[in-house]
Amino acid sequence: MTLIRRTFLQGLAGAAALATLPGAAVNAQAAPAASIPADHPLQAAWQAWRSSYIAPEGRVVDSFQQGASHSEGQGYGMALALSFGDGETFRRLYSWTETNLALRPDALLAWRWLPDALPHVADRNNASDGDLFYAWALARAARLFGVPDYAARARAIAADLVASCVVTMPDGSADVMLPAASGFLTGTGFILNPSYWMPRAMRDLAAATDQPALARCADGAERLMSQMAANGLVPDWVEVTADGITLPPARFSANSGYEALRVPLFLVWSRANTHPAVRGFTEAHQAAETGDLRAPTVFERGTGRVLEYSTHAGYRAVSALTACAGAQRAGSAIPPFDTTQPYYPATLHLMTLVAQIEGYPRCVPL
Amino acid sequence: MTAQLAPWATLHAALALALWAAAAAAQDSPLIEAFPAEDTAPAEAAIAEQVLRDSGSDAAAAPVQTWLLPLRPSVPVLPSNGSAADNAALPGAFRLTGEQSGAEFMLWLPDGASASDLVLAYRSSINVLPERSQLSVSVNGEPAGAFLLTSFAQFTPVTLQSTALRPGLNRVQIDVVHHHRIFCGPEASFAVWTELLLPQSGVTMQAARLGADAAGFLAAASAQVASGAPIEIRADGALDPLLLRNLSARLTAALAATPDFRVVSPWTPQTGAPSKARITVLQGGTGRASIEQGGDGAVVLLLDPAAGVELPLESVLPPLAAAETPQAGAVPALQPGQATPFADLGLGDTTARGHYILHDMNFRLPDDWLILASQEARFTLLYGFADALPSGSLMLVKVNGQTVRLLPLDRNGGRVQPPLEMGFAANLLRPGANRVSFEAILPGDPPDMPCAPLKEETLTILGSSTLWTPPAPAMDLPNMARPLARLTTDGVQGTSAASAATEELLLPFAALYQPPEPRADRAPAVLTVARIDAPGEMPLAALGLTRRMLEEAVAQMPASTEDSAGGPQDSWLHRRWADLVGLALPGDPPLDRWLADRHGIAMLLQPDPEVPQHLWLLLGPGTDPAFVAAALEAGRRAFDGPRGQVSLLGPDGRWTSWADPDRPPRLQEPLRPGNLRFVLGNYASWSPMLFTGVLVLLALISSLVAMSFVVGNRGARK
The missing domain is CATH 3.30.379.30 (Chitobiase; domain 2)
Known part of the structure; x- marks a missing residue:
């Protein structure tokens, strides 16, 4: 194996063109409006999501997982709050997260908070997707609300994310983001979760915080996902060794399941609607169509056999948007937003609707 | 000035960053050593926890979602909206009342449907004698079965097998024969009924088998209407009113009901039961129309209108054209001055059996036909009735709800009666819609025992009977x-x-x-x-x-109180x-x-x-x-x-x-000697006092003229 050292400042000179001043808090850009206007009908879905999954103190609750809160959920919630221009909810989420998950010596967040455990945070490891969405939301909020503290916090997280979680592929072909700062390095390589990669968030955050390594991670993510899609559906977890992309250790899912469901969503949200992973996902879902309002959720890696279905509408929403966005059709079979489903599919559902409005106006839910 | 300096500022910034980057590169890289050199210690073992996101069911455990495609009345009825429904006490229930009664229902089935089980949820009044009362069904003209009426308190589903069900529009005729447990007679006839709970009557199909085609859409829309929920129109932006009205008219004709429509946003969250059918209108599209399946399972009529392009609704929903119901046509017209056969007015040869029989004949007179005076209109009635009907049996002939003749049915029965010329006041008829009713009432014999089975038809009215109304001058009263x-x-x-x-x-x-x-x-x-x-x-x-x-x-x-107290308007004099x-x-x-x-x-x-x-x-x-x-x-x-x-x-x-x-x-025509009498008669009937006053005034004027003439021309008395 080769020691790979890449400086995160390579290419920074190019990125500097985005800044008016070197080292600016957050690159000065026109303050963006919320992507969903205050009078948009989807605001009702956001209000339903907010009242169903956010506790009054600002904690996103995943009841399916013992009522836990994750940095990922906090990041998702804050990103969604920004899309809907909901500053009050954004601040509540931010305040709770800073108080309860910002416990590490670096700027990253502890990944999980359990309400019935003491201490509530037993493991101070981070989750890079949670940090990514959290910092992305902060960077956007800094521009939207004009709060410099948000920008500073986003910059610190981005820097530590790069410092702790970005690695380079053995062949030097790409930089990629590890799932966490610790725990995912093996004796022969490292373990990756492709669904932790959100190319748009990476690029936006890179531009906003002068961390071009994150933009390279976005490029690397899309490249690696193309490689994975060439052999079937993108799996939940993979291990990367000097030999390339291989199956992960046994206790990690090698199937394409609930984790990997986010891959096509994040690609489409990143405007990569013709990406091979999106195409493969759409084809697999269309082949597994049952017509009875169940979505295939777990495909066996290799055979493509469906191992599990779910009736939760959020999963159907993802496949409906990817099918429409990939084919550039008019109208999509995105089901109406529904809070009778658990937090995870409901969140994917709402993200899907936001992605549709932001990028695919012709994919209006039928 | 600023524009000239800007590139220099950017270059400065880039150079400064590049220098800073070079300096930083000399320090330790923040990136992880994922693949350390051979001589370095192995990296930490993977200990991270994998989160279980959600769980579903395995592939074999497929829940089957079924929809009931319901029966719909062929004749539009007022929507069941609380007390507004006057044909049944329960929303969605259709009541058949009387010793013999029947109704036709429509049933839309999707293409490829191979259904044979027709479910009827029914209950009867407690007065119904179960041993002799039955319900019979025919589908598209073929008998589908019959059963005795034995359910009284709760609606009970009964499944009938029919091989006549086919994709598309099916016509289901349901007839009931009721016998009262205790009594016999017209009152007993009103006390026997059977209710069909239409939202629970029809054909059950897997939702997945409702194809995204015209028949599937109509079947789903029919189920949606039967559920009492509105048909949603999803649209983001302005809607073309003409397009929507066109659709609304077509759907109403196909479903024989006036659906309640609700315009909603495509992003409206799910709050109640999922829709079975809806219409989605896109903006600025391709001019296409299609039927798709929505993400919630609804069959969706998708319209993508484009400026200057007519949507191909006829090709997308061809069955709608065939679904026009007779009720949608014009009401038969009666030509004044001509004896018009009942058959031409919608009442052909009619026979019925029972102790209470009602036949209505609806027709229209011209809008400018107006008789307010005492002219006479005339029936030539050809009818017959069974022999030896109970004493007191009679038939009421009504014109617009007012009885004009009582005909005894308890003598000279068993044959068609000689033609009966029967006059009545023509001013009972109105311009526009009219109704003539024949209502037969037969007492029980005896009235306090269940009716004996009627062996033959009770009453026959021949379609060759005629109705004649006098011609009238073209006049009208202001009338909406x-x-x-x-x-x-x-x-x-x-x-x-x-x-x-x-x-x-x-x-x-x-x-x-x-x-x-x-x-x-x-x-x-x-x-x-x-x-x-x-x-x-x-x-x-x-x-x-x-x-x-x-x-x-x-x-x-709340009514205004200022006029409600006993004021001058309530006085005896007033x-x-x-x-x-x-x-x-x-x-x-x-x-x-x-x-x-x-x-x-x-x-x-x-x-x-x-x-x-x-x-x-x-x-x-x-x-x-x-x-x-x-x-x-x-x-x-x-x-x-x-x-x-x-x-x-x-x-x-x-x-x-x-x-x-x-x-x-x-008066809508010139006043002539020929119509003078009719015209004056109408005015006199409309306002006798005014007419009298005018006549008195004319008489006074005439008297004055006459007196003036006499006074001015008489010779001096010698």
Whole structure:
């Protein structure tokens, strides 16, 4: 194996063109409006999501997982709050997260908070997707609300994310983001979760915080996902060794399941609607169509056999948007937003609707 | 200046960053050593925890979602909206009353359907004698089975096998024969009934088998209507009213019901039961129309209108054309001065069996046919009845609800009777819609025992019977029934303040059928529909109306107290004077008095005598527009529908009308010696006191002229 050292400042000179001043808090850009206007009908879905999954103190609750809160959920919630221009909810989420998950010596967040455990945070490891969405939301909020503290916090997280979680592929072909700062390095390589990669968030955050390594991670993510899609559906977890992309250790899912469901969503949200992973996902879902309002959720890696279905509408929403966005059709079979489903599919559902409005106006839910 | 310096500033920044980057590169890289050199220690073992996101079911455990595709009445009935449904006490229930009764129902099945199980959920009144009472079913003309009526308290599903069910439109005829447990006679006949719970009667199919095709859409839309939920129209942005009205009219014809439409956003969250069918309208599209399956399983009619391109609705929904029901056509017309066979008026040879029999014959007279005087119209009735019917059996002949003859049925039976010439007052008939009813009543024999089985038909009326009405001069009374009979969907409009809510309000009215009397030679009728709280620019002055009066009548606000106390209007003298005026000037009282003790859920008005073809319909707060539209459609075909200048719709779907007593009949043709007598007769009947006064005045003038002549020309008396 080769020691790979890449400086995160390579290419920074190019990125500097985005800044008016070197080292600016957050690159000065026109303050963006919320992507969903205050009078948009989807605001009702956001209000339903907010009242169903956010506790009054600002904690996103995943009841399916013992009522836990994750940095990922906090990041998702804050990103969604920004899309809907909901500053009050954004601040509540931010305040709770800073108080309860910002416990590490670096700027990253502890990944999980359990309400019935003491201490509530037993493991101070981070989750890079949670940090990514959290910092992305902060960077956007800094521009939207004009709060410099948000920008500073986003910059610190981005820097530590790069410092702790970005690695380079053995062949030097790409930089990629590890799932966490610790725990995912093996004796022969490292373990990756492709669904932790959100190319748009990476690029936006890179531009906003002068961390071009994150933009390279976005490029690397899309490249690696193309490689994975060439052999079937993108799996939940993979291990990367000097030999390339291989199956992960046994206790990690090698199937394409609930984790990997986010891959096509994040690609489409990143405007990569013709990406091979999106195409493969759409084809697999269309082949597994049952017509009875169940979505295939777990495909066996290799055979493509469906191992599990779910009736939760959020999963159907993802496949409906990817099918429409990939084919550039008019109208999509995105089901109406529904809070009778658990937090995870409901969140994917709402993200899907936001992605549709932001990028695919012709994919209006039928 | 700034523009020239900007590139230099950027370059400076880039250089500064590059220098800083170089310096930083000399320090430790923040990136992880994922693949350390051979001589370095192994990296940490993977210990991270994998999160379980969600769980589902395995591939084999497929829940089967089924929908019931329900029976729909072939004849439109008023929407079941609480107490408004007058044919059954329960929403969605269809009641068949009497010793013999039947009705036809429609059932849409999707393409590829191979259903054979037809479910009927029914219950009967406790008075029904189960051993001898039965329900029989035929599907598309083929018998599908029969069963005894044994369910009384709860609705009980019964499954019948039918090989006649086919994809597309099926016609299901359901007939019942009831016998009373204890009594026999007309009262007992009203006490025996069977209710079909339509939302639970029909064919059950897997939702997945409802194809995204025309029949699948209509089947799903039928189920949606039967569930009582509105049909959603999803749209983001402005809707083309003409397109929606076109669709609404087509769906109403296919479903034989006026659906309640609701315009919603495509992003509206799910709050209730998922839709089975809906319409989605995209913006700025390709000009295509198609049927798709929505993400919630609904069968969706997707419209993608484009400017200048007509949507191919005919090709997408071809079965709609075949679904036109007979009720959508014109009401038969009676030509004055000609003896018209009953068969031409919709009542062919008719036979029936039972102790209470009712046959209605609906027809129209010309809008300008008006007889208020004492002319006589005439039936030539050909009828027969069974021999030895119980003593006291009789048949009532009614004209517009008023009995004009009682015919005994308890003598000389067993044969067709000699033709019976039967005159009646022609002024019972009205311009426009009329109804003649034949109502037979047979006492029980004995009345306190169950009826013995009737071996033969009780009553026969031959279609060759005729009705003759005298010709009349072309006259009319100002009457909203005339423009209402000509109203088409194009004439329905909202107030000037257009909005999505307005369009939603209008949609059910866009589903009006073909007018009962289309007249291309008349000015097109206009109906403006509005809520009572936003009546727009409706003229009120001509009728002497005020907003307060409208609101009290329709919005059911507390009645104004200023006039309710016993004032001069309640005095004995005032009442006697009113009686006297009523005798001299027959007709309705002034509008304020007429409205004083009436309330309704909607009001139809003809407010401006100068523009009689412009009608206004004001809906009370919370009134269901689909209900009002159905009542309006039914009312303009019925003799007791809206007429005069103001008509109130009650919650039971019945109209109560007021005619302005100050608006005289108008002669629509030249006055000639031949029509003088009829014309004068009409005026004399319309206002005897005014007519008498005019005659007295003429007599006085004549006397004065005569006296002047005599005085001026007589010779001096010697």
